[in-house]
Each structure stands twice: as C-alpha cells, then as structure tokens.
Amino acid sequence: DAKTTQPTSMDCAEGRAANLPCNHSTISGNEYVYWYRQIHSQGPQYIIHGLKNNETNEMASLIITEDRKSSTLILPHATLRDTAVYYCIVRVGNSGYALNFGKGTSLLVTP
Amino acid sequence: DTAVSQTPKYLVTQMGNDKSIKCEQNLGHDTMYWYKQDSKKFLKIMFSYNNKELIINETVPNRFSPKSPDKAHLNLHINSLELGDSAVYFCASSQGVGERTGELFFGEGSRLTVL
Numbered sequence: 001d002a003k004t005t006q007p008t009s010m011d012c013a014e015g016r017a018a019n020l021p022c023n024h025s026t027i028s029g030n031e032y033v034y035w036y037r038q039i040h041s042q043g044p045q046y047i048i049h050g051l052k053n054n055e056t057n058e059m060a061s062l063i064i065t066e067d068r069k070s071s072t073l074i075l076p077h078a079t080l081r082d083t084a085v086y087y088c089i090v091r092v093g094n095s096g097y098a099l100n101f102g103k104g105t106s107l108l109v110t111p
Numbered sequence: 112d113t114a115v116s117q118t119p120k121y122l123v124t125q126m127g128n129d130k131s132i133k134c135e136q137n138l139g140h141d142t143m144y145w146y147k148q149d150s151k152k153f154l155k156i157m158f159s160y161n162n163k164e165l166i167i168n169e170t171v172p173n174r175f176s177p178k179s180p181d182k183a184h185l186n187l188h189i190n191s192l193e194l195g196d197s198a199v200y201f202c203a204s205s206q207g208v209g210e211r212t213g214e215l216f217f218g219e220g221s222r223l224t225v226l
Contacts, residue, residue, distance in 0.1 A: 032210050032213060034213045034214075036215075038154075041220075042219060042220075043115075043201050043203075043217030043218055043219050043220055044154065044201070044203075044215070044217050045217070046214045046215060046216070049210065049213055049214065051210070085152070087154075089213075091213050093209050093210030093211075093212065093213060094209070094212060096166055096167070097167075097212075098156040098159065098167050098169070099144075099156065099213055099215060100155075100156065101146075101153070101154040101155075103153070
C-alpha cells in the first residue's frame, strides 16, 4: 500500500470549514483513498473514500487531485464534536488487503 | 442495537493468564478484523477473516489465536498474557466485495490491562 503523509495536528474554529490534507505521491492506479476518524476513546469511524473523482456524503467531502498524488478531506462546518484524529489511508479495494492506519492528523475544533 | 459489539469492554488480569475477547456483528458482513491500539495510539491490523476463513495474518505471536465459529463472530483468545499485551483491542467488520471492503465498522474496543 502507498504511504501517506499528514500534518500532525491542526486547529479549526467552530463553524468554519476544516480542510485536512493528505499526500500519497506513490499511490497506484488501483488504490483507493479512505478517510477515517477516531474520537477519543472510541472506535475508528469510516468517513468517506474515493478513487479519482471528488466525493461527498453527509459527513464530508473528499477532493482528490487530478494526478491523485494528494487529497483533502473537507468538513464544511466543523463542530466541537469533530475534534478527533483523522486518518488518510490508501489501499487496494479488495478484502485481501489490510487497512493500515498511520499517525493521522489530530484536529482540534475550538469555540 | 449495536452493529459491532465486543465483550468485555474492560479486562484486568495477571501475567501468564489466558483470556478471551468476543466480537459479534449484526450487519451481515462477510469480513471481520482484529486491530490492536497500543499506548502510543498506533492502530495495527492483527487478523482478518472472510466467511470464517483467515485471509490476513500479520506478524502476531502465536499466543494470539482468533476463532470464527460463523461469519457473524470473531473471537480473540490470548494465551500466557504478557505486559506488552496491554492495549485496546478493536474488532471491525466490512462487506466482502471490492472497494466496500475498506469501509470498516468498528466496535467500541476492549481495554486489556496486564499486571
């Protein structure tokens, strides 16, 4: 699986958009980009994933660059409950491949 | 109606003991996983089962033995517990086909403390 690079930590004001970047410059053509988050003391939570097109769901938007070497997770209106560690993971879309979590980005949403 | 449930949530035991953690999912998923999160918060895959068959087995001591009696259950048995086994263990499940296999649903975790 391609490695990812994320900032260690970020801050965001409540109500503003949180833009979390991820670099995955060695991504292969058959690898998807998955985003998860882990709120303190809870199990990780799936957010969104994509291959090359931008994706949006009720939680977030995922913007993938045309060369697929980086992506950005956007939380459009961050709330205090969005404070968590966010993980960007690239992985082949097949059950035979593990979802390997890195260090992630610790996002702090402030009042 | 919890999707992925683990028991027990907390487990405190002595070195050398044997313990089990149970996991059940009611999502109808084909694939189940065990992850370990250590004190430094790194989350590492241990095992993965698809329809009761082992498909991923990372470098885990053979004191750890997963057992899948059916596709809705994946239990973790640990023999001869060591101090380094202290961690939070997460069970997860996913659909067994294509990209959806990356959409994991996690349980709330089982915190194991070995004294």
